[in-house]
Amino acid sequence: MTHLTRSGVIQGFGQIVEEFGVDPDALMRSVDLDPALLQRDDYWIATRKIAELSARAAEACQCAHLGLLLAARTETPWLGPIGAFLPTSTTLAEAIADYVSHNSIHAQGLDWGLHLHGEHAWLTVTFDLPGLSAFEFRQMSDHTLAMAVQVIRQLSGGRCQPVRVEFAYPAPDQRGVYRRLLGMPVNFDAPANSVVIRAEDLNLPMEKSDREIHAALENFINSLELDARSELTSQVRTIIRRLLPTGQCRLETVSACFACDKRTLQRHLEAAGSSYRELLENTRLELAQQYLEDPRLSLAQIA
Secondary structure, three states: OOOEEEHHHHOOHHHHHHHOOOOHHHHHHHOOOOHHHHOOOOOEEEHHHHHHHHHHHHHHHOOOOHHHHHHHOOOOOOOOHHHHHHHHOOEHHHHHHHHHHHHHHOEOOEEEEEEEEOOEEEEEEEEOOOOOOHHHHHHHHHHHHHHHHHHHHHHOOOOOOOOEEEOOOOOOOOHHHHHHHHOOOEEOOOOOEEEEEEHHHHHOEOOOOOHHHHHHHHHHHHHHHHHHOOOHHHHHHHHHHHHHHHOOOOHHHHHHHOOOOHHHHHHHHHHOOOOHHHHHHHHHHHHHHHHHOOOOOOHHHHO
């Protein structure tokens, strides 16, 4: 199954690329993605495509640390529904554990783990994305770890400042840029991509902790996980529902979200006993019924 990521993980992509004098729409099209996919935060895009887009943008901007720069410029990391869930945890340790357990509703193909050793804890990520080039791996590593640093700082209200960041690739030429943007020591050629924090910081209480709300939100998150891990037809239906209101719902656009061409997607759907046309028409009927039941919408608006 194709791993998917919500488009909100690269919020600000267009703005920062434009600052380098590069057309973001052209970059999107260069990796067979419709620029309209980045107009909202909750589109599903193949995680493999995110890696390809990041690497292509870094090359076009002649900025090898573009993935790191994009994350460092994001003051409030986009986490979607899970962003409301994590602050209701009891401690930072529970919040991180919740993130590790439920990250699939936000970004798939990223396997997180938290490991304790002595006075420190390692929040480590590996990528289940076969075929990544070395440069794509670097961009994914930079962006993912920098965002993890932002999330830890945000969840703790700035009380937890990571000790260092470790990257599982050789040291780049501009090592100083990493320390400046991340604000902490950085190691390269590490055994794994990790954010290292003090173990004692895991006991920090969450300022918005609420067990009742936490339980309710966890039930909601669990329901979203079922959808995020569902079979191909459900994933295609979800993308169609998101694209239909934008006027950009075409087979080419939908197949690009799965990092494949339209014939490949059609073949997979046929093997699953369905077709793009069938899913499109059924989704249109479902939406039309929902709209007709909404008294606030006129027939002209529905049309």
